[in-house]
Structure formats: structure tokens, C-alpha cells
Amino acid sequence: MRHATLVEAEGAGGRDEADLVAASAPMRRLVAEVARVAPRDVTVLLRGETGTGKERVASLLHARSRRAAGPLVRCNCAAIPAALAEAELFGAARGAYTGAVEARRGFFSAADGGTLVLDEIGELPHALQPKLLRALQEGELQPVGAGRIERVDVRVVACTNRDLAAEVRAGRFREDLYYRLAVVELVVPPLRDRREDVPALAAVLARRLGARFGVAPVRLSPALVERLAAADWPGNVRQLENAIARMIALAPGPVLGPEAFAAAQPRGAGAPSRDAVPTAQGVPTPAGATLRERLDRLERQVIAETLAAAGGNQSEAARRLGLARTVLIDRLKKYGLL
Template sequence: MSRLLLVDDEPAVLYALKELARSNGHEPVTARSGAEALERLEGVDAVVTDYAMPEMDGLQLLQAIHERDASLPVVVLTAQGSERVAVRAMKAGAYEYVTKPFDIDEMTLVLDRALETRALRVQNRRLAVEKALGRSIVGDAPAMQRLLDAVARVAPKDVTVLVRGETGTGKELIASLLHAQSRRASGPLVRFNCAAIPAELAEAELFGHARGAFTGAVQARQGFFAQADGGTLVLDEVGELPLPLQAKLLRALQEGEIQPVGAGRVERVDVRLVAATHRDLAEEARAGRFREDLYYRLAVVELVVPPLREHREDIPALAKEFARRFGARFGVDDVRLSPPLLERLAAAEWPGNVRQLENQVARLVALSNGGELGPEALEAGAAPAAREPGVEAPPEGALTLHEHLDAVERNIIAKTLAATGGNQSETARRLGVSRGALIDRLKKYGFA
């Protein structure tokens, strides 16, 4: 179902457009002014707007829409005899113009063509990005389409972006998309995991160091900021940065300058920063655990990646893509997931989100000999699949003692991870283990 944004200050015209949209199987979204239309633009596939409106006319609205998304078709309604206005609209980038009062058949045909054009533009854009990334992008659910549309609008603008989402949702893919669709796509894409490096070494890793700056620094080393010069630097788990280093990161963003550890000089860098985190940094800032000024500097644009439970309809397509990818990687020919198996995967709970699903499919493919895999493949793996609603445990004798213990431990971790909203530090605290030990278990059970 396509979403149509209908804009007119005349209630009768708006009603007629809304009924026409519904009769053709589309979802209408209405607005009585240009300003209201811009507030309701998210997720629409085409726009129909009147030309003659107070405060913001149709051409001004058209220009504002195309500043946000140049691929969105806009149909402009004009009064009879307003050929000059119609020409101006077409020159400004309108998809088509229709005179009022409009003919129902003509409007239906124009809308059908506009929606087909939109679909082709979106598909071409996706193919271009997939070519740049070297991988397919799966995400046809409305929640993912809104996110991908937002990425396409933001990527060409050289602004700092904060990507937020639960563990395993695909934040790294969104960061890659932002780089691939940016003007820096030909430059380097450099990643730095803020949680993987001890605090005392993180500054030297980020900004580099001079020879002899500390014990073991036998030669000068270029930091990640310098490596990303002219391209994009992705800071994974930015919420884990210690407060003193946050101040230095803020300076690097504000001034475009870095100072390697132990060096008496500053270096200019031209870097677009994309930060990713599973934490709510606004809440972290209010609690004093994250610098508020750095949060605002990072979140010029904030993108939220939905958890898998909010776009379950993508699970079959994701599973098929993972099976294709791992079949090629593992040399397993013609591996297919049967409809019953896809139904089981779609019904299962995935607290580890897309990454957990990916690891589960990798396990299925690795243990198969190719051909079509049925639901029984879930019980054949070395690790149990994600728990389905109402399924507590495998029958006795189906698993070895070690597998039973792994299943119990995995279930406890999954429940605790879900209860903390994916917060690894809090999950580790509740389970009474170190964060490092938890991360090892998350990797073991396919959560990370």
C-alpha cells in the first residue's frame, strides 16, 4: 500500500482527493497547509498539492520537499487557464500538473505513473548503493523503509550523525550506507570500537602518538582520525568513551584539529563522524555519564535503527539472503530454506536482533549438505535456535549435557538482555559477571 500526501486548503477538494486515494488502495495523509505538509512528509511515496495556498504556495512546498528528498514525485494542482503556473511548476521539478476541477480517470493515471516512478527511483538508488557496498540490502517493512529513506536524505549532507539502536540491529550497516551515499564515498571508511580499547590507550588510538610518548611507543603512529582524513570515521559504542576523552573528541569535532599523544603540534583533519551506540545518550547526559555538549554535537541528526521485532515481516527475506551469502562462503551449493522453516524463524524471538538471526542461519548452512532445509534443521545445530513463544526446552535426550547447560545459560542471558533493553553493562551487573565475560558469551550464543 502506497502513502499519498494530499495538500489543499479547501476541505472539499481534500475530501475528494482522500476518497480517490482510498478507492485505489492507497493510504491518504492530509494537510491543510504547506507547513503542515512538511511535518507529515515522513514515509510518503508521492505528494499532490494545490498551487494557490496562503503563506506557502505549491511551488514553495515543492522546493522544500525536494530539498529533503529529490526523488519524491510531486503533482501540482492548478486552476484552469493557469498554463504559465503549470510551466513554472514543471521547470521547478514537479512530476506533473493537473488542472482543477480534476478528472478522476486522469488523476488516477497520473498517480499510478508517479508511484511507479517513485518505485523505480528507490530501486535504482538501492541498486547503486548495493553495488557500492558489495552486498544486498534487505528491508521492505515500513519501519526499515522510513529509516533507509532518512539515510538517503542525510547521507549527502556533511553532518555528524548519531545512529542508535539495540545490540545486533545493524547499526554498522547504516553507518556504511551513510558513507556509501555521501560525497566522501571515494575516501576511507574507518571504524573505531570505543568499548574494545582500554581507556588509557583509546586516546592514542584515536588521535595517534609520537615516538616515545609512552612505554612501548617505539615509533610514531597515525590515529584513526588521521586515517579517516577525507572520509568517514565511525565510532562504535561511543557511549563507552571515558569523560576525559569525550572532551578531546569534542574539540576535534569543533575545531577540526587533533593533537597526537606526546606531540607538540596539532594536525588539521577533514573527517565526517558517524557515532553509533545502544545507549540513550540523552539520558546518559542527564545522569552525568556523558557530556551534554558532546551529545548535541554528535546528534546533529539522530537515526534510530528499529529492533527486529518491529519489522518481523523482513525476517524471511533476511534469512534467505543470509542463506545465499553463507552458502557461497561455505561452498554449500543450492541451499534453500523451506516455507515451514521460514515460518518458524519468523515466529521466533530474537533478542539479539538481526545479528542473532544471521548467526543462526550461518549455523544452519554450515551444518547442511545443501538442498532444502526444513524445521528439523533447527534441532540439528550445535547451538539451539532462538526460543519460540511457548517453547520452553527441547525434549529429553535431544541434546547432550553440555548443550542443555548452554541452552539454559543462553535463555537466561536472552531474558536479562531483553529486560535491560540490550544494555550490556547492566546485563553483566545483573548476572554477576564482567562485561568482557558477557561479551564472550554473547558471541558464543550468536547475540553479537
């Protein structure tokens, strides 16, 4: 029996957003589980290594649910500063804190009637864990500085690349919250366990990226696809996507052969971080650039190369750079690398 390899999310607003390649047996199993769980209004925990497609699976869960016509809101728990996290999640009354000149709507109320994806749930500040538990259990929340309680109707899908059960044992994550989140726990397998997905993924990514870059469709030769399927992708689908983006950006013609793969390897990829760090000479500097501009260019390049060398794993790149993850994410945003 032949299986469709591309799962389309019927009823989803942006169809392409929820399209998901699932050619391999492990991914087909996952998609079958998603189909079963999506219409039941339970909280789902998606676990998987960085770049495996957790967000995409979360979108599919939404698209296949009875909430598909409602909002799909994503909150990256690692990217919000601890001091603002409560207001970001639950909202804030006017004047709740300095600078709060207007009442502010939180992610939860923005997702009312729909799905809230709590990405990187393992990074949620500890102090917020009881409040999140209450929101999940009672469907109730209290905006910062507000006397009133708000009721919301939100389905939560949480994502993590950590072993949350281990975080619970280490005392870093509340056990009751873990059980409340992991009513259903689904695992998105790493790409090395489903190489059969690579050809279809490569084709879909090439099409998507070509459209995004506004270039004529680029075809990947069978020899190139073979190389891609055999390669190691510690950063999983995201790393594959970045490699294809580079190949398309550098493509000399409409068909990409295996030589494109080598040419598109980021300098220093896979090498220990010290080797991956470029010197100031490595950064082309336009005449008349100020010191600040030159340093920014250098910083951007160091960050981009370290991230590539870490296979797109932000935590690992932050560690290599000696930066807090939140600081790294700020820089990635600043330099348009996110």
C-alpha cells in the same frame, strides 16, 4: 507500487558490505532518511538495540556520501582499554609512552577524507569526551605526546544501543558532545517491529553465509521462513544471522525445512544463565589435551552459550558471566567468536 527490498550501495567498494534489506515500512523510512542525510556532511547518531544493523546503516551512510571513495574506518569504543583510548583515537608521537617506539596513527587520521564510525559511543571513556568534542567542532586533534595540532577532515557516524539522552541526564555523558553528535539522530528499529523484513533478511543472510562457508547455496523452505518470521529475536538481525549460520552448518541437504529451526537452537537458549552453563562433561575432550586446553574449551563453550542465551547481547552476556564487557570482548576475540 513495488519497492526494492534490497538497497544497494552504489559506488561502495565492497558492494555486499553495504547491501541492506529494507522491505518493511519502518526500514524503508530509515533508508529514505539515510539517502537524504548521507550527502550532507553532518554528524549522525544511530541508535538501536543490539544487532539491529547499526553498522550496516553506517556503511550505507558512507557509501551514499560524497566521501564514498575515501576510507571508512570503524572504532569500537567499548573494545579499547581506557589507558590506550586517546592514542587509538588521536594517534601518538614517537616515544609518547613506554613502548611507543614509532609514531602511531589514530583512527581519526586513518579516516581523513572519509567516514569514522564510532561504535558504542556510550562506552567512550569520560576523559576523552572533551577531546572528541574538539575534534568534531574544530576538525583539530593533538596526538598524545605531540606538540603539533593536526587537522583532519572526517565525518563521524556514532552508534549506540544506549539511550544517550538518559546518559546525559545521569551525568555520564557530556551534554555538549551529545548535541554535537546527534545533529541528526536516526533510530534503527528492532526486528520485532518489522517482521516483514525477516523473509528477505533470511534469504540474504543464507546467501551470504553459504558463500562465506564455501557451501552450495541452501534454500530455506517457506514453512521455515514462516517460523523464523514468527520467532522472537531479542538479539535482532545478528541473532537471526547466528541461527541461520547454525542451520546451514548442520544442513543435511540443499533445502532447509522447519525442523532445522528447532535443531539449530543453541542448548540452553532462552533459559536462565544457570541452566545454560554446561558442565565439564558436556565438553568433548580429545585424548592428551592439557588442563589448559580443556579449560579453554570449557571457557569457550560457556561464553558461546551464554552469549547465545543473551540473544547476542554482549553487555547482558558480560553481566551474566560476571565479566567486564571489555574482558568479554577480549575472550570473544581469543576464541574467534566475534
